[in-house]
Amino acid sequence: MKEYQKIKGTQDFFGDAILKLRYIENIASSTIKHFGFQEIQTPIFENTDVFIKNVGEESDVVSKEMYTFKDKSDRSITLRPEGTAAVARSYLENKMYANSLPLTKLFYFGPMFRYERPQTGRYREFHQFGVEVYGESSPMLDCDVILSAYTIFSKLGIQNIKLKINSIGNQMSRNHYSQALKDYFQDHIHEMCTDCQRRLNTNPMRILDCKADKDNPILKNAPKIHDYLTDESKSYFDEVIHYLNQFSIPYEIDLNLVRGLDYYTDTVFEFIIESDDELNGLAMGGGGKYSDMIKSMSDRDIPGIGYAFGVERILAIMDKQNAWKELNKGVDVVIIGLDEESKLCGFHLMQELRTENLTVEMDYKNTSMKSQFKLCDKLHPSYIVIIGEEERKTNIYQVKDTSTKTQIGISRNEILTYLHTQLSIKGGN
Numbered sequence: 001m002k003e004y005q006k007i008k009g010t011q012d013f014f015g016d017a018i019l020k021l022r023y024i025e026n027i028a029s030s031t032i033k034h035f036g037f038q039e040i041q042t043p044i045f046e047n048t049d050v051f052i053k054n055v056g057e058e059s060d061v062v063s064k065e066m067y068t069f070k071d072k073s074d075r076s077i078t079l080r081p082e083g084t085a086a087v088a089r090s091y092l093e094n095k096m097y098a099n100s101l102p103l104t105k106l107f108y109f110g111p112m113f114r115y116e117r118p119q120t121g122r123y124r125e126f127h128q129f130g131v132e133v134y135g136e137s138s139p140m141l142d143c144d145v146i147l148s149a150y151t152i153f154s155k156l157g158i159q160n161i162k163l164k165i166n167s168i169g170n171q172m173s174r175n176h177y178s179q180a181l182k183d184y185f186q187d188h189i190h191e192m193c194t195d196c197q198r199r200l201n202t203n204p205m206r207i208l209d210c211k212a213d214k215d216n217p218i219l220k221n222a223p224k225i226h227d228y229l230t231d232e233s234k235s236y237f238d239e240v241i242h243y244l245n246q247f248s249i250p251y252e253i254d255l256n257l258v259r260g261l262d263y264y265t266d267t268v269f270e271f272i273i274e275s276d277d278e279l280n281g282l283a284m285g286g287g288g289k290y291s292d293m294i295k296s297m298s299d300r301d302i303p304g305i306g307y308a309f310g311v312e313r314i315l316a317i318m319d320k321q322n323a324w325k326e327l328n329k330g331v332d333v334v335i336i337g338l339d340e341e342s343k344l345c346g347f348h349l350m351q352e353l354r355t356e357n358l359t360v361e362m363d364y365k366n367t368s369m370k371s372q373f374k375l376c377d378k379l380h381p382s383y384i385v386i387i388g389e390e391e392r393k394t395n396i397y398q399v400k401d402t403s404t405k406t407q408i409g410i411s412r413n414e415i416l417t418y419l420h421t422q423l424s425i426k427g428g429n
Helices: 016-033 048-055 060-065 084-093 139-155 171-185 194-202 204-209 231-244 293-297 311-321 340-355 369-379 389-394 412-425
Strands: 045-047 068-070 076-079 104-113 125-134 161-167 251-253 265-273 283-290 304-310 333-337 360-362 383-387 396-401 406-411
Touching: 016 104, 016 125, 016 139, 016 311, 045 048, 045 084, 048 076, 048 084, 084 104, 084 125, 084 293, 084 304, 125 139, 125 311, 139 161, 139 231, 139 265, 139 283, 139 304, 161 231, 171 194, 171 204, 194 204, 231 265, 265 304, 283 311, 304 311, 333 340, 333 369, 340 360, 340 383, 340 389, 340 412, 360 369, 383 389, 383 412, 389 396, 396 412, 406 412
Parallel strands: 161 251, 333 360, 333 383
Antiparallel strands: 045 076, 068 076, 104 125, 125 304, 161 265, 265 283, 283 304, 383 396, 396 406
16 A cells, blocks of 8 residues: 655644634734734735745845746746735735725735745645735834744744834935945855855845854854945934834844845844744744835835734644643533434434534443543543433433533423533533
């Protein structure tokens, strides 16, 4: 028999793993809605140009990591490696800018694909949660977007969160900085990797993201973007910091932070773990402002800002910090039928309770009490309903509270009301 295995860099989610994935999704989604965001879902694949144009041809994502293929019509198609470019495409194509409100605030949750070396918390198919805001450029808005991410991490129970923030300036600042980097690296580029050598003339800022030379003193001593910011960009960043200071978010201005995608301008940020264990310095996610993305895709000058975090990375951090609360309230009721006719009565009751939003299970095959209690031992229900010949005759079913080990007879017509009341008291339905 041929054995089938999942593709390297992918995962199966089941049991506790899928409960954890959905827990993060539910907390993040419910929290961001309080900030006025609405959900968007874009296709898993897009025309390749959507990512080349916006993520940047010289970025590692585009040049090395994208899953790109030709379809049967010879079109170049790419599995989405990130969410921002796809959401920007949707924003324009669906004319969301025509809305009378000044801002369009969107969030997404879904799988992304990058061909990179799998490692802890990093996979070739992974999940991202992200937000995008279009319509205004405002330091207060930047701060609010950062606050929303910090609030989500706090709601998830993650400890030792620290914000790293910087400004990479407007387009004029970036142009000046790119020239300064080109001049600086010109005399040292032969000592660096082939990717850096190629990027010197195409996009020297990408050299700063080099993984191969990240500890190279040449890279560490490169000019800093802060020295090339225009007065406008400096003033903008000062205001962002002013608003951040109004809140108790631990942060650090990191002049080396540039972020790895071409669409960023001005404010960039990421959240890390600051602790005394192996999690120290681990990035949870980040983002920034992108003033020119929509303009590069159309004739509309509409600024944006957003962020994303890898859900698998968050899941691993929460495992390490033991940050999980109760993932699933479990089964409300297991119904036990002691003979075939009683099992049929239980089958009817199970369907009735399910339509009233209770989670109910039963053993479909066995009629012995011992066998059916094995299912209860596995599912840990809040209540067990027992039906036998005597219960059918009197129409009084036995209901056992598994937490108190007490058992009482309840009229068949009153079971639904009784269970709803008791589960409500316990914090269930």
